[in-house]
Amino acid sequence: MTTLKTGTVVDETTWNSPNFTPEDSVPAVFGRPRSTGRITIHHWGADGQGFDAVCNYLSRPGGNSSAHFVVEAGRVACLVEPKNAAWHSGSAEGNATSIGIECRPEMSEGDINEVVALIEWLEDVYGPQEIWLHREWSSTACPGRYANMRDEIVRCVNVLQGTSGESSAPAPATVDRMAVIRAELAEIRASAATIEGQL
Template identity: 85%
Template sequence: MTTLKTGTVIDETTWNSPNFTPKASVPAVFGRPRTTSRVTIHHWGVDGQSFNNVSNYLSRSGGNTSAHFVVEAGRVACLVSPENAAWHSGSAEGNATSIGIECRPEMSEGDINELVALIEWLEDVYGPQEVWLHREWSATACPGRYANMRDEIVRRVNALQATSGQAHAPAPATVDRVAAIRAELAEIRASATAIEGQL
């Protein structure tokens, strides 16, 4: 049983979507291995939909879409294990390399807090997460209101991580910043390898 810092227990049993690609098949299907260093934020679309109906739809037999998690204030459901690739981004890279989170489109403060707590927990389990928007993977208006909240969501994730008493790298503020950090790390690793070769 997993309890987030909001006190919400992740529902890991009610829904088990059959719409995913198993980790072992991801390289053949998407052309790259399954990795879990990114989250992709989605919304359910139009206002007024229910958590249960969205979860049922993404878990339907023979479906062509899914998500790893569905989130609203006070509720989080895991439909597909992050170990596997859910069909959520409209992009081979997005499906192979990110964890898809479907959020309530009305975007209340409680909804945001639950999303932040979920990302913070994912960082505890899988390490620092790049925060992506669905529209960065494919042509869509998704994630709606959440698109303008990314920096604030990242700030809150970092603040919540600081309360754990554990040292974690902060969530990246933007995709561009992440690319710069990764480039710097690649240079450091290359230098370290070169130095080791001389020893």
């Protein structure tokens, strides 16, 4: 049983998504071995969706998407074990090398605190993590409001680690310049397509 520093117990049994690539099949499917040095932040999309509904959708038989974790204030569910590759990023590299966290789009203070506590625990287990945004892997508006919160989330993870005395790992790194360029190019392409459609 995993208990985060918020006191939330991670639900590891209610949902078991069948939508993932097993660790030993990752090299053949995604062209590289499974690794866990990155976290990809997502949001559920539109406001007003329920935690259970999101977990059920990502765990549906025959689905084409999933995530490792779904998070809101007071609730965290593990749908796919991090050793396996969830189908969350829209990118072979993103799926093979990152842990996908689906976050409540309304982004309350409690939601952020839970995301921070989950990342802090993941760093304790898997070591330092780079924090990526879904839109840096593929052309999407995801992770919505969380896109502007990465630096604050990283700061809060570091504070939580510093007060615990349990981790001396370096701060999670923000993405490298190439990832930023990829995201900017995706936005430019989307804008160009919109403009062409209006002509």
